[in-house]
């Protein structure tokens with residue numbers, strides 16, 4: 161099938177590459193010429209495990225092409241997939257300007273019947289808007305069908321999620337459109353759930369809001385566990401045995417970040433508000449997350465009478481491991497607050513440093529390895545649970561840090577490991593490990 165994908169970010173590029181891998185004829189379109197030039201040479205604009213290899217393989221097979229010229233991309237397309245960003249507006253709602261621009265260019269350039277699929281996360285009713293914009297601006301006498309097809313991949317495991325996802329959602333009430341899209345996805349062999357467009361659009365927001373709710377819920381439980389001396393990991397494990405609850409997304413930490421949960425929870429609050437529904441539960445989820453992202457600062461303030469002048473090694477900057485994405489990363493919030501407290505921050509991340517430089521305060525100093533960061537610091541924080549931090553020899557902290565104190569925002573180590581390493585260890589929702597003569601802060 162001939163497919164054009166508009167937008168080559170995390171979703172568009174991964175989708176384009178994976179559709180090419182199952183032998184569709186794919187052309188990816190982006191307005192960013194530099195990205196296009198890099199991709200043509202097999203260079204991925206994002207860090208995503210396995211993506212670049214698959215990209216190069218399919219360029220060489222002739223299944224995958226790139227262009228910054230929409231008319232060129234749409235020329236032969238049977239299906240056009242919209243995968244441009246829908247970032248957050250100041251009031252929390254989704255910004256649809258990129259969606260509208262794509263709809264206009266489709267109207268202008270398509271010369272044959274085509275199915276337009278919205279994969280970007282968009283508020284309920286947006287596909288009606290897309291259809292209307294296309295109809296209002298259409299230059300040729302062609303038939304354009306619009307369908308919703310939200311995306312559920314996670315950054316860091318996007319390729320695996322695409323080939324082994326739990327479901328593909330197709331929102332359309334047009335039988336022919338549904339069956340063409342089923343054919344497009346058939347090689348993935350995944351369960352396909354068909355519904356109407358509005359429900360499909362809502363499934364995406366409701367799924368992300370529910371996952372965010374699980375995270376804020378366990379983080380609240382975690383904060384209570386700390387006060388009571390319980391261990392949130394055991395609590396989550398015990399809860400997770402119940403199939404109705406499930407263990408996934410019950411990892412306590414410093415809150416959720418990234419390009420999706422923060423913006424999509426805000427957008428759903430706005431969508432609800434638009435129909436005069438006050439989504440109180442989701443507002444609390446957001447509020448809890450905002451507090452949770454800065455919890456390590458409170459712990460540091462409670463531990464040190466005066467943290468001013470201290471140097472801290474910040475390990476991990478990306479919002480989660482295996483990505484270079486810094487959007488809504490807790491590291492941003494933490495770095496800002498620590499610097500405001502008069503501390504020096506030495507940061508390290510295996511992949512995200514270049515992106516971090518555009519977001520973190522200028523005062524942050526970057527190290528080339530965790531060892532380099534730790535050796536210059538008084539104590540340390542773990543913000544992102546990269547494998548290389550989890551595999552770190554904790555005993556070395558005694559040697560490298562002025563004070564062997566670790567604040568672990570992602571519970572990378574067992575309490576036993578910390579105890580055996582002879583360090584002071586403050587994690588999330590678990591009792592602190594103190595060295596002799598020190599009182600626990602919990």
Ligand SMILES: NC(=O)c1ccc[n+]([C@@H]2O[C@H](COP(=O)([O-])OP(=O)(O)OC[C@H]3O[C@@H](n4cnc5c(N)ncnc54)[C@H](O)[C@@H]3O)[C@@H](O)[C@H]2O)c1
Nearest residue numbers: 167168169170171190191243244245246258280281311315
């Ligand atoms: N990032 C994720 O993990 C993820 C997962 C599921 C759904 N989503 C949703 O998918 C959408 C895309 O997210 P993303 O993270 O891939 O975005 P992104 O910001 O990484 O990429 C968007 C791309 O679209 C390009 N673009 C903008 N306007 C264009 C136009 N008119 N024509 C061609 N290209 C254009 C930009 O240059 C950019 O490369 C969003 O709605 C997001 O909520 C994201």
Ligand SMILES: O=c1ccn([C@@H]2O[C@H](COP(=O)(O)OP(=O)(O)O[C@H]3O[C@H](CO)[C@@H](O)[C@H](O)[C@H]3O)[C@@H](O)[C@H]2O)c(=O)[nH]1
Nearest residue numbers: 311312313314315409410411413415416417418420479480
């Ligand atoms: O138990 C958990 C699980 C996740 N997180 C945090 O939640 C955020 C999001 O993580 P994750 O969901 O793994 O990454 P995303 O790439 O943001 O993926 C989410 O957002 C995408 C964009 O909409 C959806 O497609 C995915 O299904 C959805 O999982 C990160 O900050 C994680 O650290 C936790 O704190 N605890």
